[in-house]
Amino acid sequence: MTAKILVLPGDGIGPEITAQAEKVLEVLRAKYKFDVEWTHGLLGGAAYDATGEPLPAATLEAARKSDAVLLAAVGGPKYDTAPRDKRPERGLLGIRAGMGLYANLRPAILYPELAAASSLKPELVADLDVLIVRELTGGIYFGQPRGIEVRDGVRVGINTEVYSEPEIERIARTAFDAAQLRGKRLCSVDKANVLESSELWRETVIRVGRDYPDVQLTHQYVDNAAMQLVRAPKQFDVIVTSNLFGDILSDIAAQLTGSIGMLPSASLNERGQGLYEPIHGSAPDIAGKGVANPLAMILSLAMLLRYSLKRGDLADKVQKAVRHVLADGLRTADIARSGEKTVGTLEMGEAVVGRL
Known part of the structure; x- marks a missing residue:
């Protein structure tokens, strides 16, 4: 059966990193014959701007009908003066409650290439x-x-x-x-x-x-x-x-792990549905600059494939592609050491796609 994913770009850097995750989905569909389709919905500040509600009824209905939800991030300082029940975070809490998400899965993964970013000795955390x-x-x-x-x-x-x-x-x-x-x-x-x-x-x-x-x-x-x-x-x-x-x-x-820019998460319900999102938030200070790290979003997609869609084979391919890109020396600003050359959101996403 065709896998159905609801994609929620959200706010801040959300649309930028979502675009890179969608490129990965396109490769999985074209190259690996993955039978998948996805639609977009509104959540958070973007939803409030468009509808007056941080969680429109149509978004929650679409989430319940999907096999999984891929969310980028919600929130931003422009909404600090909005009524409390209309703030972006209320939309996030609402979709979690509406989907009955009771289990949060948060991996802490540290690729050996980034071991120096941790506050612990590299030998303690490499390959964590x-x-x-x-x-x-x-x-x-x-x-x-x-x-x-x-x-x-x-x-x-x-x-x-x-x-x-x-x-x-x-x-x-x-x-x-x-x-x-x-x-x-x-x-x-x-x-x-x-x-x-x-x-x-x-x-x-x-x-x-x-x-x-x-x-x-x-x-x-x-x-x-x-x-x-x-x-x-x-x-x-x-x-x-x-x-x-x-x-x-x-x-x-x-x-x-040294950088939350690399960490995905999942929240699951009893039906096996999940809401998958990077833990780094909407980062409004860098939104629109093309410098955000898309890897946590791409790794959230890998979790979605593994836990909700039961396609561990494809999840492994995505994770290996990310690891290869890091081994190739590509770094966004948040994971680069002093003096290292950095790449932007688009270049990092295209590098993962190229490895796939």
Whole structure:
């Protein structure tokens, strides 16, 4: 069947990097006979400008009907004075909720050619490839009761960490499935020594793990996992953890790579649909200058191929093309060392296409 992708260029540098990802899709369709079609939609500031809403109903309907959504970025300072419910970020939150996206997959990949960009020693991070699977819709960010109240004349802030067994099982299966596509090693991160929610988390992950005998399951407390990520990050393959812990650990892992301009992400629902986007944001300060790095967008497309469309063969080709381009010495400004020659968005995108 024909794969259907909704493409959302969004704001800032979004249209520029989206154009390069679409060139990759065109090559996959023409050279590798990939049966795919894609349409465009509005989200964020671009949608607000055109329709008065950051998430038009037509965009959400198209997203639900697609096999996957490829999003560039939303937001920009011109919308800071817009009503809060009309700001670009509300569109992003709305499409995540409307698609029921519960699992965030964020890889931290460091190609050896860029090892010097990391704050850690190159030998610790060269060839780093870690995937963090974060639960998105539960935990302390959404638990009830919450709020600020007065107790005995003192203001008290309250947040509640809540996880049900089905919520934990759902994210655990997503992580085990992801591990099967990679190195077949999964580390579950919790705080089971002090938190009852983590006790249930660990018990549930162990139970689910019995259905995946080919995946090696280990456990770490979150404080130790944070330390291990900066001590010996290559010990990890896939990490699965809660909303709060995943929020923190994924940012630590991102910093290991030295440049967020290279990092893709995915958010998945129970149907296997996903919203795929680079993590770098809309970068309005360089929008329209032709200097943005399109590689995170292209690598987000590779994740889309792997996880939603089940075309790992094509995902591998895209990732290898990116690696070859880096090995050829091409650098956009964000990943170049002092004195290195840099290329722009168009040249970098065309180099990847050429390698494909």
